[in-house]
Amino acid sequence: MTDQTPVLRLEGIVKTFPGVRALDDVSLTVLPGEVHALMGENGAGKSTLMKVLGGIYQPDEGQIIVGERPAVMTSPLEAKAKGIVFIHQELSLAEELSVAENIYLGELPRKRFGLVDWETLYTRTNAILEKLKVRFDARTRVGDLSIANQQMVEIARALTVDAKAVIFDEPTASLTDAEKVVLFDVIADLQSQGVGIIYISHRMEEIFRITDRISVLRDGTYRGTLNTRETDEEAITQLMIGRKxxxxxxxxxxxxxxxxxxxxxxxxxxxxxxxxxxxxxxxxxxxxxxxxxxxxxxxxxxxxxxxxxxxxxxxxxxxxxxxxxxxxxxxxISLVPEDRKGQGLVLGMNCRDNMTLPQVDDLKAGPFVAEGSEIAIFDQYRDRLDIRTPGWKQLVGNLSGGNQQKIVIGKWLSMHPNVLxxxxxxxxxxxxxxxxxxxxxxxxxxxxxxxxxxxxxxxxxxxxxxxxxxxxxxxxxxxxxxxxxxxxxxxxxxxxxxxxxxxxxx
Incomplete structure (x- = not known):
């Protein structure tokens, strides 16, 4: 890192939602060619901070500086145009379109009269896919790919622009060990080009393997930045949650x-x-x-x-x-599935209805579901599992990952299984x-x-x-x-x- 001018700075970022101060005077500096881990418990403010950076949210206070210039991110497209690329944990792909169309969505190469230059599109895409060592090509329909390969398509998007900073949000959650090695090679290549990397992950072994510095958020506040080589898992954990x-x-x-x-x-x-x-x-x-x-x-x-x-x-x-x-x-026999969001929960339903879904028929009083019985079940397992939610009406999709998992476990425990x-x-x-x-x-x-x-x-x-x-x-x-x-x-x-x-x- 010969040039120590930061590629990206967030200074004094404040973001408030009704009744919640999600970010309180948070600052973060990313140097060229470094992998900077951003860590914290679910609900600590990591996603909110990245959405501010990515133009999804506007900060109430503070500023974003890209290179040496203040920047206002009014949309994800504007953030991308300024060199900020976000690789989301939640896939945001159009399954009916090809890999190439997804990677260059909104930026398809054109010929005369606005026609898509398909040959150029496929050539560019296959060159990127070759770097990622995947076994599918530009014309493959995204919906026909596995979740792991769809994640590789998301990652491929980062290689299409002249990025100054790339944010990876839990990028290895769906990847095999071999695919992780390829991802880490891609990150190393980006580093060699002077790109700053923000790496969000709960996997400590990855954090200590590939990052240079670690910044920690807790309850929406900045708790400090440590050099990866000079710290350990216990110190990071205490900084994150305030206890051993x-x-x-x-x-x-x-x-x-x-x-x-x-x-x-x-x-x-x-x-x-x-x-x-x-x-x-x-x-x-x-x-x-x-x-x-x-x-x-x-x-x-x-x-x-x-x-x-x-x-x-x-x-x-x-x-x-x-x-x-x-x-x-x-x-x-009850099963808490691997994919809690896709198979274990209905994200658009509230906590109570998710928890009692398998036993709705048993809770009916005549043609109607006995609401009091449903609420009693929810209250029992909310207390037993320490589920942190304002109440049963909260949409499950708004809960942290840990509380979502507790809802799924509570749903099956309320069935009194013999085998879980x-x-x-x-x-x-x-x-x-x-x-x-x-x-x-x-x-x-x-x-x-x-x-x-x-x-x-x-x-x-x-x-x-x-x-x-x-x-x-x-x-x-x-x-x-x-x-x-x-x-x-x-x-x-x-x-x-x-x-x-x-x-x-x-």
């Missing part, structure tokens, strides 16, 4: 009950084969493995979303057939809320619930699980107790190396 977290591994020991769920030789085509395991009441069984290992597909089978090709499922020792989610719910399956319980959730979710899972186990946790984060499965099932390529490689598991033998198992013979699975 329990980051230790699970060492709880309590009496386990009878076997609630047993799976014998379960297979589902090529997705997973010959899977056998059991979960006892009062036990948390963690499933850990790389993307594509088959963990989510097993959960979907148990919840009636997939039909197994062979095998047996037993509940309380009795063989059952689960043909639909309705069957699963009736038999006491939680897939990626803390994806996209800040460290403070993550700790609360972990404590909740452990508390549910002590209350006698049989819990399955599926996670891509090793510290998470180590922290909450009594036993860990390690999967590789659709098969269970090994099952560990919390006493015997180590990071090394867990990594070996999910890499296809048997703990007994160290032979790689073909």
């Amino acid at each position: 977290l329990d980051l230790s591994r699970n060492a709880s020991h309590h009496e386990l009950g009878d076997v609630a769920l047993e799976v014998r030789g379960l297979s589902c085509g090529r997705l997973y084969q010959d899977v056998s395991f059991e979960v006892r009441r009062g036990e948390v069984v963690g499933f850990y493995g790389l993307v594509g290992a088959g963990r989510t597909e097993i959960a979907e089978t148990l919840f009636g979303l997939r039909d197994p090709s062979s095998g047996t499922i037993l509940l309380d020792g009795e063989e059952v057939q689960i043909d639909s989610p309705h069957d699963a719910i009736q038999r006491g 399956i939680v897939d990626e319980p803390t994806r996209g959730i800040d460290v403070g809320s993550k700790s609360e979710i972990h404590n909740l899972i452990r508390e549910l186990a002590t209350q006698g619930y049989a819990v399955i946790v599926i996670s891509s984060e090793m510290p998470e499965v180590l922290h909450v699980s009594d036993r860990i099932v390690a999967m590789y390529s659709g098969r269970i490689m090994r099952t560990f107790t919390s006493d015997e598991v180590t990071e090394d033998n867990l990594i070996q198992a999910i890499s296809g190396i048997s703990g007994d013979n160290r032979d790689k699975v073909a």
Whole structure:
């Protein structure tokens, strides 16, 4: 960084909404060629600050300086024209259009008489896609891509302009490990060109891997900036939430009950084969493995979303057939899905209606739903799970990620399940809320619930699980107790190396 003139400065930014001071005198400086992490709990003000920078909100006070010139961002297009590019966590793509049309939306190259220059459009797009090492081309319909590949399309947009600063908001949430490596290479390339990067993420390992400095917000206020190499996770966490977290591994020991769920030789085509395991009441069984290992597909089978090709499922020792989610719910199996916004919630509905949705028929008094019963259920689980919302009328889409996840968990707990399956319980959730979710899972186990946790984060499965099932390529490689598991033998198992013979699975 030879030129230390900041590419971007936000000075004294204030933003107030009715009844809420979302940002209070927040300042941030981004240098050329640096990766600057912006961290804070959900609701700390990160998104609001970036929306001010991106022209979506106008600040009540303060100013934005790009290079050496004050700038007023009246719209996202104006922000982009001034070199500020925003890669959103929530996808904002037109699924019916091609990859090329999405990347250059609003800026399509033109020929005479305003006709689109398709050849130039596809050539430019394929050159960008080649840098990202993806396996689709410019003409591919975006709706036909996986969520991870759609995220790569979002990232490709940043490479179409002469950017001065690029904001990445949770960019790896949907990416595989291989795609993350490509993303980090793209970020390094942008750095070498003197572009400033603002990197928003809850993943501490990424923050310490690629960033130069870390700025922290808490409750809408600026709490400080630290050099990444001179700090650690505990210091950042305390700055974010004002307290220490329990980051230790699970060492709880309590009496386990009878076997609630047993799976014998379960297979589902090529997705997973010959899977056998059991979960006892009062036990948390963690499933850990790389993307594509088959963990989510097993959960979907148990919840009636997939039909197994062979095998047996037993509940309380009795063989059952689960043909639909309705069957699963009736038999006491509940699933908190990986995609809470797309599959677990109706964002345009209020908190109460989301929480009671699966049992509406049971709450009817004649032809109408008994509103008092619904409110009583919501109040009970709001208090039990410490859901932070002004009241049941609040739209779920306005809650933080951690509180949204608690709504989904409360929805299924109110059904009093025998088996609770939680897939990626803390994806996209800040460290403070993550700790609360972990404590909740452990508390549910002590209350006698049989819990399955599926996670891509090793510290998470180590922290909450009594036993860990390690999967590789659709098969269970090994099952560990919390006493015997180590990071090394867990990594070996999910890499296809048997703990007994160290032979790689073909």
